[in-house]
Amino acid sequence: MGEANFVKTICGYCGTGCGLVLEVKDNRIMKIRGDKEAPVNKGQTCVKGAFAYEYVHSNNRLSNPLIRKAGILVESTWDEAYQFIADKLSGIRDTWGSNAISMFACARTTNESNYITQKFMRTVIGSNNIDGCNRT
Numbered sequence: 617m618g619e620a621n622f623v624k625t626i627c628g629y630c631g632t633g634c635g636l637v638l639e640v641k642d643n644r645i646m647k648i649r650g651d652k653e654a655p656v657n658k659g660q661t662c663v664k665g666a667f668a669y670e671y672v673h674s675n676n677r678l679s680n681p682l683i684r685k686a687g688i689l690v691e692s693t694w695d696e697a698y699q700f701i702a703d704k705l706s707g708i709r710d711t712w713g714s715n716a717i718s719m720f721a722c723a724r725t726t727n728e729s730n731y732i733t734q735k736f737m738r739t740v741i742g743s744n745n746i747d748g749c750n751r752t
């Protein structure tokens with residue numbers, strides 16, 4: 617077994633944004649503790665931040681995109697999946713207009729991802745129909 621590495625990151629479970637320190641060994645998370653240097657949580661975490669990380673290594677996680685073809689989910693490449701999404705969104709926009717498309721962003725992703733989401737919607741799709749679960 618290799619040496620443990622300690623990786624600082626931000627918890628993605630909620631918008632509080634607690635600082636975490638991951639103990640990683642052989643590319644697996646072994647343990648998580650709160651980052652005492654993080655101003656938001658000063659070393660504290662809730663139960664999710666500290667213990668809910670087993671899913672990271674689950675074999676049930678999707679590692680490739682799936683596209684439903686004739687009612688069956690079929691594994692595809694990322695290029696094929698992105699093309700499929702682009703074709704569908706373009707088709708809806710061309711047929712029904714930009715306001716027929718909305719995007720639901722997520723509080724569990726980063727500020728940067730949410731920024732890109734709204735930028736994509738406004739500049740590429742041409743719609744202001746953006747919302748997020750952090751508003752509820």
Ligand code: SF4
Pocket residue numbers: 627628629630631632633634657660661662663664665666
């Ligand atoms: S540790 Fe808990 S409170 Fe902190 S960001 Fe994660 S989910 Fe939110």
